[in-house]
Amino acid sequence: MSTLLEVSGVSVSFDGFRAINNLSFHMGAAELRAVIGPNGAGKTTFMDIVTGKTRPDKGTIRWGEKGISLLGLSEARIAREGVGRKFQKPTVFEDQTVRANLLVALRNKRGPFAALFWRPGPADLERVDALSETIGLAAHLDRKSGELSHGQKQWLEIGMLLAQEPRLLLVDEPAAGMTVAEREKTTEILVEAAKTRAVVVVEHDMEFVRRLNCRVTVLHEGSVLAEGSLDHVTSNPDVIDVYLGR
Structure with a gap:
């Protein structure tokens, strides 16, 4: 399996507190990974x-087959390279329909200048239909996004990220606040x-992690404590001792 993301010996400190401590992490090009760990383990960092x-x-x-360095690149450039991130709280355009939200995400994939003159074509509408099924x-599709349940808003935001065709999707605690069926x-x-x-899921819910049935990385004090x-x-x-016993 080819390596898509390779983090090696990374450390970062905030005001003397070492949030990430000599962290190394490898991710394949088509892989699902769960990242778990106690609060303060370094998951968000x-x-x-x-x-x-x-x-x-x-x-x-x-990053990628050519191993380009992501250090020094802007957040926008890294997103264009194919790194998508979903935060814990869904951020969708609530007064717009589900279809409009997905179309906005497709449009944004084309860059700011091209997006100004963009009109969706048949292929774009087909893509939105396929995403909505996924x-x-x-x-x-014709409901306002603000009318959706919490779980449905989470799905819509994932769909908006998928519309931009990221090669790596980082998802923060997707199961929080969901019903059993939504999970x-x-x-x-x-x-x-x-x-x-590649999909990385940061999660606290062990039952949800078990359902993902994937490789798990445990972080503790900014380092990998265990993997498997x-x-x-x-x-x-x-x-x-450090996580499950608490």
Whole structure:
């Protein structure tokens, strides 16, 4: 499996507190990975570093087949390189329909200048229809997004990211606040997405992580504490001590 993202020896400190400590992390081009760990383990800072929001003090971040460095690139440039991020709270245009939200995401993929003169063609409308099927909102295309449930808004935002065709999707605690049925659909969406791209899911909910059935990375004090299947990492004495035992 080819490596898409390679984080090596990365550290970052804030006011003397080392949030990330000599972190190394590798991700394949079509892989689903869950990242877990106690509060303060460095999960959010890890995503901030990959997306260019935070600059590390040392280390390297290599991206893609050519191994280009993401360090020094702007957040916008990293997004154009194919890194998409979904934050915990969904951010959709609530007074616009589901269809309009997905079309905006397609338009934004074309860059700011081209987007000014953009009108959706048949292929764009077909793409929106396909995305709406993928995220379970085909029956809601003409509804205003503000009318959707919390879980449906999360799916819409994932769809908006998928519209931009990222090669890596970073998703922060998608299961929070969802019903059981919504969690099951969210699992389906993420597992399906990971067949054609890399997907990293940061999550606290162990039942949701188990449902993802993927490799798990446990962070603690800014470093990788353990890695492997969920059963493997949850039987690790160090993981039990710092995370599961709390």
